[in-house]
Amino acid sequence: MKREFHRLSESSFDVLVIGGGIYGAWAAYDAALRGLSVALVEKNDWASATSSCSSKLIHGGLRYLERPDFGLVRKSLAERSLLGRLAPHRVEPLRFVLPLYAGGRVGRWRLKAGLALYDRLAGRRRRVERHRYLSKASMARSYGFLDAHGLRGGFTYGDCVTDDARFTLEIVSGADAAGAVAVNRARVDALLESGGRIHGARVLDEESGESVEVRANVTLNCAGPWASRLVADIRENAVSGVRLTKGVHLVLPALPTDDAFLVLSPLDRRVIFFIPWYGRTLVGTTDTDFSASPDQIRPTPADVTYLLDEAGRVLGDAAWRESDVISGFAGVRTLAGAAGASPSAVSRELRIDEPFERMLMPVGGKFTSARADAASIVDRAVAALGAESPRSVTDTLPFPWLPDEGLRRWEGRQLGRGLGLGLDEPACLACLGRYGRRVEALFDILQQRRELAAPIVQGFPFCLAEVVYAVRHEMARSLEDVLRRRIPVALVCRPEAGDVQRVALLVAAELGWSNERRRAEVASIVAREPREGGVPENA
Ligand SMILES: Cc1cc2nc3c(=O)[nH]c(=O)nc-3n(C[C@H](O)[C@H](O)[C@H](O)COP(=O)(O)OP(=O)(O)OC[C@H]3O[C@@H](n4cnc5c(N)ncnc54)[C@H](O)[C@@H]3O)c2cc1C
Structure with missing residues (x-):
């Protein structure tokens, strides 16, 4: 997955999906698989809100x-x-x-x-x-x-x-592979509305500060806890309940x-x-x-x-x-x-609201039922487009990273390769589960740089090559993306400041960060309270 903000303004889309949590991810994947042109924008990181906190x-x-x-x-x-x-x-x-x-x-x-x-x-x-x-x-x-x-x-x-964050990421990557333009750090700061109808949104690139208008025939407001606020900017109380x-x-x-x-x-x-x-x-x-x-x-x-x-x-x-x-x-x-x-x-059942013409907005729901719910939302979007479109296929398609051959046989084969590249068995097995068939690209990085088989934190099955992989292939843009959602290091252990700095050096080299940016990124993790997934300052 490559972050290509400029592609958002290159054409108009059938469907604009706002929000890269599990609902936005499934909706974008489903719509792209049906042959619709799709843009998916997320203001922070994929699954950075509810969908990594379930x-x-x-x-x-x-x-x-x-x-x-x-x-x-x-x-x-x-x-x-x-x-x-x-x-x-x-x-x-x-x-x-x-x-x-x-x-x-x-x-x-x-x-x-x-x-x-x-x-x-x-x-x-x-x-x-x-x-x-x-x-x-x-x-x-x-x-x-x-x-x-x-x-x-x-x-x-x-x-x-x-692992809810990786699950969501896998679905976003499926949407990307199916042709959706998926961009994180892309915030909708205004909806494009005229005469009660939504035509898309103005989207701000959180990295460059540039704004573009993304035109779409239907907009799916999958902004979760922010969704009501977004529509309230146009009409107070557009959504209730x-x-x-x-x-x-x-x-x-x-x-x-x-x-x-x-x-x-x-x-x-x-x-x-x-x-x-x-x-x-x-x-x-x-x-x-x-x-x-x-x-x-x-x-x-x-x-x-x-x-x-x-x-x-x-x-x-x-x-x-x-x-x-x-x-x-x-x-x-x-x-x-x-x-x-x-x-x-209060029920966890889904309700699909239509606060404006050509905008659909899921309210409620569960991570577990998001696939089926998204299929219903896209059915409604297709009906609004008045288009002939095939039915949803997400109920039959194996997940994007599921290996083609039997899982156990594939694991046995890849385990041999991972061990040969210097990973220990727990780290290798953990990688197979988290990356699925994409593990081959991770192993390619290890092939080039064997020293990256070292653990991020001693005693935990996460290796440094995953950091490089997260930036190159999974659109990680900050230390928090890497250490909380791509690899749950800051959640399951208390890395020492030195461990965080080593990771920051790798990310900085990939993304061309200045020393100042690198120090700020390290501080953003190190200064946090332990109960928020941070590292004590004196570590
Ligand atoms: C504590 C807790 C435990 C749960 N446990 C479970 C469970 O075990 N199993 C289960 O099935 N369900 C569970 N759920 C429910 C499940 O997590 C949610 O239903 C699901 O994650 C909601 O996904 P979402 O995509 O609607 O929202 P979110 O994941 O919040 O996604 C919305 C996204 O929109 C983005 N966004 C917001 N505004 C903008 C904007 N202006 N521009 C661009 N992007 C924007 C946000 O950054 C965010 O990433 C739990 C929920 C909670 C809170």
Whole structure:
């Protein structure tokens, strides 16, 4: 992927997509695959907002059965199964454990009924395991770190996990390969409107300061938490019934298990997840109304305390402390719902608004269902264009980076090549999963510069060649793009200032940064609070 801002003004497009989160990515990919001319613009980095701050689950959403929201759960479970087939390198099965405590909010038989329904709604073509009951003794044997006080037993059930930022990037790269003009650091600062109809947008190049008018027949406003603000610039209250809530996760040391946990909070009827991810545990999430600018979102000390307290209820002596927090991240949910009910009670179902003629805007939705939702949005765009266009093919096409041959055979072959180039086995296996077939271009860089097989941070399976690859082939433009989203280094470990500087030198050489720019980039990572994914200043 090459960043070519100038191409945005070279022609007019069938479809302009605003926002490079998962909804914008799928919409652009889907439309480009149907033969439409597409521009996709993102003001910051691909997946820099909500789509890199999710719980990373490709799931039906067990808790939505309580509402009940069977339609949403069935649709999401169908997507879970489809994405597992189309992207086995990207979507992995994960076993969840649901501990049962005396006096718990939901009793054993109600949970059993819910899990049986969850299995049933998933249909026959599931890759994940069915639910199972575990006695108190089995729970104690397998998960001895759980607080035994009041533990009555538990259930296990299956769902899936992913790396949301890389998932989104893979779909953007698919859109790019299908002919879309995809540009990050390209901000829509005004919509082009006349007589209530949208004709495109004025787009600012955040790097050069240049502005261009991008003309399009249909504009898809996939700007997530910013979408309502964008249309309010033209007409106040053009959209109503949008609610923003904040969700925080903490990254904590791993628990001694490969399984995830779903814990029912006795306090506020919420669920808290412990999710194994890159050798760490993600603990989340909060769900609180949010009215500030989405640009300002951060985990606060109160969020950290809430999550550690909730985790501490079931971990007893093994509970994490604040000093254990490696990093954290916060995202904004854009929900189709009015104020009033508790944030967790608002449906995650998608609504497609049309605030102006020739503009469509998704509100609500989930990472898991974004593919199917985007197909519906593009169907509506095609109808607005009055064009004859083939139906969506994203439900049959393997993901862009899935190798052509069987995954296991391909992995075996590439592992041999990676080891021969100086990678150790964990780093090599991690690269195969994250880059898929594109790993060959990464290995080509290693072939030229063997010293880049060295780890970015000792003990973690990320190598320096990935930094160069991220800039050359994945449109990374800043240190944060590289260290948070292309490679989740700053999320899962605390790199020392020297590690960050080494990465900055590589990026600077690729992008021609001045010394001043390089120092500023290093400072932007090093000066941050650890809970925001930064490195302590004294490191
Ligand atoms: C805490 C939390 C946990 C979640 N967990 C899960 C989960 O486990 N599984 C699941 O299925 N779903 C989950 N979700 C929901 C899921 O993450 C969201 O539905 C999804 O990421 C929304 O994607 P999006 O593309 O609509 O928004 P975003 O990812 O926010 O993308 C919008 C993009 O638009 C860009 N943009 C904004 N304004 C402009 C402009 N003027 N010009 C150009 N670009 C602009 C932004 O920079 C941003 O990148 C979770 C959500 C949260 C908050």
